[in-house]
Amino acid sequence: DVKVTQSSRYLVKRTGEKVFLECVQDMDHENMFWYRQDPGLGLRLIYFSYDVKMKEKGDIPEGYSVSREKKERFSLILESASTNQTSMYLCASSRSNEKLFFGSGTQLSVL
C-alpha cells in the first residue's frame, strides 16, 4: 500500500522555537509538496520540490524553509515559530503530471 508518512500527528511548540516537520514517501515520486490548511482558506502551497536538493517557493513561503537531501524525504522547517503558523500541515507527493498523494497531516499549535 502506497504511503506518505508525516512524523507527528499533533505538535505543540513555543513561540520562537525551531520546528521540523518530516515527511517520507515510499512511492519513488519525483515531486513533493508542503501545504498548510486553514478553515475558510483551503490548502495553500508553501514549498515544493521536483528533485533531490531542488526546491521552489509556493504561494506562502515566508517564515518557512525546506530540505530535500534524499528523494523519499522532504522536511519543512519553521526557523522561529510564530502563533500565526498554527495550522494543519499536509505533505504530498506525486509523479510529474499525476495526482497528489497526501500524508495524514500534522496539527501544529504554536503557543
Place this chain on the structure above:
Amino acid sequence: GQNIDQPTEMTATEGAIVQINCTYQTSGFNGLFWYQQHAGEAPTFLSYNVLDGLEEKGRFSSFLSRSKGYSYLLLKELQMKDSASYLCAVRDTGGFKTIFGAGTRLFVKA
C-alpha cells in the same frame, strides 16, 4: 492572479444527486482535480479532467469547460458516507504546482 471559487457548504438528501460547482482563473492550466476530504483525514483523489467534457467514475462524474473556466463534480445516489469536503484544484502549466480552492463541505442528511 489565481483564484478558484466553490461554494462553502451544501446540504443534500441521501439517495439524491448533488452538483458542486467550481470556477477558476489561473495563470496556466494543465488539468483540474477533485479531491475528497473527510473530517480529520487527508484529501484523497476523486477525478481528473484535462480536456473538455464529462468523466464518469461510478457514482461520481466530473465536467470541465476550459473556455469558461468551469468545472463541476456530480455525485449520484448520495450516501451518508459522502458527507465530506470536496476540493477543486488546478495544476499549472509547468506540471508541478497544484492550487486548491477553499473546499465545499457537503452534508448528507437522511
